[in-house]
Amino acid sequence: MSTRTALTVPRLRRLDPLGALLAAAGAVAAVFLPFVVLKSNRIVPGDPRALLEVLPAWGALGCQVILICAALAALRVSNPRVRLGAALLGVVAVALAVAAAGDALTPAGNKVVRVSPGAGFWVLLVCLGLMATDATTRMRPGPGLRVLLLAVSIAVAGLALAHGTFDHLSVMREYAVNADRFAREARQHVWLALGSLAAAVLVALPTGILCHRVPRLRSGVLGTLNVIQTIPAIALFGILMAPLGALAAAVPLAAALGIRGIGAAPAAVALFLYSLLPIAANTVAGLKRVPRAAVEAARGMGMTSWQILTGIELILALPVILTGIRIVLVQNIGMVTVAALIGGGGLGTFVFQGIGQTAIDLVLLGAIPIVTLAFSAAVVLDALAEVLDRARQ
Amino acid sequence: MPGVAAILRFAALALLLAFLLMPQSFAPLFAPLTQYGAPPIYDQGNLLTLALAHLGLVCCAAAASTIVAVGLGIVVTRPSGAQFLPLSRTLVNIGQTFPPVAVLAVTVPLVGFGEKPTLIALFAYGLLPIFENTIVALQTCPPQVLEAASGMGMSARQRLLSVELPLALPLILEGIRLSLVINIGTATIGSTVAAKGLGEVIIAGLLSNNNAFILQGGLVTGLMAILLYDALAGLERRICRTAHLE
Missing domain, CATH: 1.20.120 (Four Helix Bundle (Hemerythrin (Met), subunit A))
Structure with a gap:
């Protein structure tokens, strides 16, 4: 004292x-x-x-x-x-x-x-x-309190907006004009960010496990994924438009599934590619952190290698993997914005329309929800990773 | 492995230079991507000039953000600025959730179209990685080394300049590298607000539905980003090695 x-x-x-x-x-x-x-x-x-x-x-x-x-x-x-x-x-x-x-x-x-x-x-x-x-x-504040603070702030702001407190301000004027489009683009935004994340988890998790098991593969695979990360978003969107357009022209089924050179498909593929590195690299790092003694003990108890992987290694590596997922989710929410340039929709539509008309209110109508989404995703996933990390010890 | 990497690096550089200096000789490669006899190679400006303008914009912004971020990083890690440290940390974390495009978009209506908003947005967004790495690097200097430096009679200023900053250099360089690579991408989007750069090529392709333009713009920016990333990583390794030898 x-x-x-x-x-x-x-x-x-x-x-x-x-x-x-x-x-x-x-x-x-x-x-x-x-x-x-x-x-x-x-x-x-x-x-x-x-x-x-x-x-x-x-x-x-x-x-x-x-x-x-x-x-x-x-x-x-x-x-x-x-x-x-x-x-x-x-x-x-x-x-x-x-x-x-x-x-x-x-x-x-x-x-x-x-x-x-x-x-x-x-x-x-x-x-x-x-x-x-x-x-x-x-x-x-601990993880629970942080999420609670965030939830209360969003609830208060949401209630004030729903009540119409700010209806006479310019941003809300823009919202009133675009209300139905706003809901659609917001859904599209979240959908693109989460969908590409889910697909990336399905691919990057096994890739990370493989890289952990076969060290020879590690530098090659992670190096390639790293190169993808350095390609600017708009460039990757552009580069993907050509092959996806060709695919849609050549395979009618692909076109029927909604795959086209322009629109959400190249955006989703690009986001998926960007998401691979953080998840795969963090899976490798997380698995590396698992104490060798724990694995040996499990093997001594007669667990199969699949049981060890799912019951011990992945559980212990989860906080680190979750950190990778957090990086990807925040990054995706930001990058979906650029997808609007190639017709992929999302809240970026308002941002780029606003730039085109030098209407800052319209830019803010897109940008404020994007930043709020990214920030909330970061707070929630950070808290989750911290809780899991504590439970692990 | 280093042999393969060197060959790949050299090939990428040669390809980039060849394309920028003699774009027309690549026309047959891009011709199948165009429709209705559209030009296969970007013809509304010189590609080399655009690439240099793009690089210039990114480097100017990076230089400015390096000076400010390293300066601020030094201030908040000194005893007199310690009050600002927790806040700066949190701000760095929050700042990273801001998409670069949002920063760019908000600047435009404030300062108008052209190079200015892009430069401001690149500067502002570039600050974060450098600032964060400077703080981490200066805070993780081994305390024994710092005590030894003080014991040798070094003043706080001498200690900073000849001990702390050299030790922190590799991490600071990594921050600069990250911010440069992010900024090469963001500068492409700057073309939507009329900044001169390679984004022009991509946007022209998007507007006229010319896949060849899109691919060219994308490949040139991508190659530039990768080469720059690689070159800076090499520089970092070299500096680390000399630091360890001494």
């Missing part, structure tokens, strides 16, 4: 350097940068509005009080729980303020006016997010 007091006392006396940096950046953003941008339609340049201009007096005051409390907590409080609470309260306040600004600036029934969050909002959100992230990191 004595070391702990020694650590906390000086921290209380002087300012927390990270907190000071975040509070300063947040204060500058709140005072000098536009909180929202008002556009009379989707194309024209926007008209910046400050926090005080867009909210009713009591709302602006409340929001500022909460932000000042968060800043004080960042500067003076060392207890991570308090810091996390203050940061999350700040996030909620800023989000509600931007939603209220959207409501206040949109004339009733007007569907042309666009209210986008401005630079001030984003900087504030990043500062508060960093504060929350830092506090969470210092709390060292």
Whole structure:
């Protein structure tokens, strides 16, 4: 306990350097940068509005009080729980303020006016997010708590979206226009990422086991898979289009199955190829980590080599294999975005459409769900690997 | 085995150079992929110029991200910056879940079309692997070595420059290699926002339904990525070897 007091006392006396940096950046953003941008339609340049201009007096005051409390907590409080609470309260306040600004600036029934969050909002959100992230990191939450925090955050955000809190903001305007397509592309995105992952597990797991058993194969096989990894996604998609197109032209059955040079097929094949290396390499690494004594003991008990593989080796190697699967899933969710370029669908469709129209709202409509998906996949699989790793010991 | 690898490497380099310098001599190879008499070799620009522009873009971004990432990595591993270390770690982990395309896409509406958004996105995304490897490398320096250095009367600055950084170099180089390879791919997508590069060839092929263009763009970028990866891996091995000999 004595070391702990020694650590906390000086921290209380002087300012927390990270907190000071975040509070300063947040204060500058709140005072000098536009909180929202008002556009009379989707194309024209926007008209910046400050926090005080867009909210009713009591709302602006409340929001500022909460932000000042968060800043004080960042500067003076060392207890991570308090810091996390203050940061999350700040996030909620800023989000509600931007939603209220959207409501206040949109004339009733007007569907042309666009209210986008401005630079001030984003900087504030990043500062508060960093504060929350830092506090969470210092709390060292276990795997269960991490998943719970993620689930609660997503549920709160989802409820707010479903309730229509943000309906007057530009991103949600884009969503309202594209609602049915959004559901379809999101399903396609998840389907492509998970489908290629499943296929890759079916192939890479046996390959990894084989490479473990036959060391001569190892460098050749893993080296080849490594070369595939270095080929840029769009290039591999392009390269695969030619043979798949030829296959569809030559084999009517392939065409009937939906295999074509353009569309989801080359994307799925490319993602599958990219997924092989991390899973195969981690299978080899995981199996290498299995203690020789465990295998010997199992053999002494009269287990067959198949029983040893499925009952001992794979179970013990599972955490490492799962880490490989996590890498692949996060990577796939990101790469499916590029598939939109070759007609493969997915949320990337909105991203590239948005780039084409310089409509950042449309880009965000694609990019935010992609990042959320990838982040959630990483948190959940990390937690799972940690739980399994603990169970193993 | 090293013989085979050397031959493959040389063949890949020769093929790449031959194609970039005399693309027309490969026309008969690509002709079967085109339809309705479309040109078999990309003709809307010089392939060599595009490849150099592509490489230039990637290298500029990588140089900038190396300077910033190594600098930041040094700052957060010093005692004065220790407060920022846990956060930087978490940020690196979170950052890796961002797809490079998303970074690129968000930059475009902010700074407009052309080289600028691509450069910014490549810079931002390239930071992560280098930063992460710098932190790991500087933190895993053997404590005995550091104590010996202090015992010899080295100042903190001398210790950093002549002990810690040389020891960390192989891992930092690995980070640079990773970020270069990722960026060669991302720069291809930069062509969708009008950056000059090899993506132009692929996009032209996608737009005019010309498989020959797509294949050319894909093969040239792929070969460049593989050769660069291989060359940097060789450089790393050489540096490691000299470090161990000393």
